[in-house]
Amino acid sequence: KAGVTQTPRYLIKTRGQQVTLSCSPISGHRSVSWYQQTPGQGLQFLFEYFSETQRNKGNFPGRFSGRQFSNSRSEMNVSTLELGDSALYLCASQSDTGELFFGEGSRLTVL
Amino acid sequence: AQSVAQPEDQVNVAEGNPLTVKCTYSVSGNPYLFWYVQYPNRGLQFLLKYITGDNLVKGSYGFEAEFNKSQTSFHLKKPSALVSDSALYFCAVRDMNNNAGNMLTFGGGTRLMVKP
Numbered sequence: 001k002a003g004v005t006q007t008p009r010y011l012i013k014t015r016g017q018q019v020t021l022s023c024s025p026i027s028g029h030r031s032v033s034w035y036q037q038t039p040g041q042g043l044q045f046l047f048e049y050f051s052e053t054q055r056n057k058g059n060f061p062g063r064f065s066g067r068q069f070s071n072s073r074s075e076m077n078v079s080t081l082e083l084g085d086s087a088l089y090l091c092a093s094q095s096d097t098g099e100l101f102f103g104e105g106s107r108l109t110v111l
Numbered sequence: 112a113q114s115v116a117q118p119e120d121q122v123n124v125a126e127g128n129p130l131t132v133k134c135t136y137s138v139s140g141n142p143y144l145f146w147y148v149q150y151p152n153r154g155l156q157f158l159l160k161y162i163t164g165d166n167l168v169k170g171s172y173g174f175e176a177e178f179n180k181s182q183t184s185f186h187l188k189k190p191s192a193l194v195s196d197s198a199l200y201f202c203a204v205r206d207m208n209n210n211a212g213n214m215l216t217f218g219g220g221t222r223l224m225v226k227p
Contacts, residue, residue, distance in 0.1 A: 004154075031213050043201065043217040056214050090154055094213050098143065098162070102154035 002027065004103035006091050012109045018079040021106045025072050025093030031055075032074040033100065034066060037088040046089075049074055078108075086110045113138040113206045117218035124192045124225055132187040132221045134202030143205040144185045145215065146176055148198045155201065161185060162207075172196070192225045199223075 005024040013019050025032050034046040045058040049068035066076040072093075078085055088107050092100040114137045124130045136142055143162055147155040159170025166178045176187045185202060199222050203215040 006154075033213055033215075035217075042219050045214045045216070048213055050213075058214070092155075098213075099145070099157050099160060100213065100215060101157060102147075104154045107152075 004091055004093050004101055006089075006103035006106050008106060009104060010107045010109075012111060013081050014111050015081055015083060017081050018077060019081060019108060020075055020077045021089055021091075021108075023074045023076075023091030023093075023103060025074070025091075026095070026101055029093035029095060029101075030072055031094040032068055032072065033092045033094070034074070034076050035090045035092065036060075037090055037105070038086070043090075046076065081110045083110050113204050113216045115202050115204050115216055115218035117200075117202055117221045119221050120219075121222045121224060124223070126194050126225050126227050127191050130189050130192045130196070130223065130225070132200050132202075132223060134185045134187065134218055135183050136185060136202070136204040137183060138204055138206040141207045142183075142185075143207050144176075144178065145203040145205075146170065146174070146185075146187050147201045147203065147217075149201065149220075150198050158187070158200075192223075194225050194227055197223055197225045 007022045031050045033048040036044050048056040052068045063079045068074045088105045090105045092102045116135045145160045146158040149155050159168050161168045161178045169175045174189050199220050201220050202218040
C-alpha cells in the first residue's frame with residue numbers, strides 16, 4: 001500500500017506570493033490532517049478534513065486554507081506569504097484504528 | 112484544552128543501555144496517546160499508541176511505553192538502545208471525549224542521541 005504522498009517536497013517563494021501544497025492520503029483513508037512544523041513553535045495543527053468537509057481548524061490566520069476532494073486528496077493554500085510561514089508542512093491520513101500516518105512533508109522557504 | 116510536555120530537549124545514552132524518553136499529558140477526558148519518531152528531513156513515523164487496556168504498550172523497533180494514569184505520564188522506553196535509534200521523538204495526545212476530531216497535540220520533541 002502506498003503511503004501518504006505530498007507534493008512538492010521543496011519549494012521557495014517570496015513574500016506576498018501564494019502557495020498550494022498537495023496531499024494524497026493512503027488508499028481508503030478519508031480523514032486528512034495538516035500540521036505545520038517550525039523550530040520555534042514545534043508541530044501545530046492546521047486543519048482536518050473528512051469526506052470533503054473541514055472538521056476542525058487550528059489557530060492560524062485566514063491566509064491558511066484547505067480543501068478536500070471527493071477522492072480524499074487534499075490541498076492547502078497559503079496566501080500573502082510571510083517570512084514566518086517558512087516551515088515543514090506535514091499531511092497525515094488516519095487509519096481505521098486511529099493512527100495518523102504522515103507524509104514526508106513539503107518544506108516551504110519564504111524569502 | 113489538551114497539552115503535552117516533554118521535559119527533556121535531549122537524551123544521551125550509550126549503545127546497549129536502556130533508554131527512557133519522558134512525556135506527561137493533560138486532557139479533560141480520556142487520553143489517546145501516541146509516540147512518533149522523526150529522522151532528518153523526513154516526516155513522522157508512528158511507533159505506538161495507547162487507547163485502553165494494558166498499561167504497557169509494545170510498538171515498532173523494540174520500543175514500548177508505559178501509561179500511568181495517576182501521574183498522567185506516557186514514557187517511551189527501550190531495553191537496549193541502538194545508534195540507529197538516534198532521532199527526534201514526539202509524544203502526542205488526543206482527547207477521546209472532546210469533539211476535536213482527529214486533532215493531535217504534540218509535545219516539543221526530544222532528541223535522542225545514542226553513542227557507540
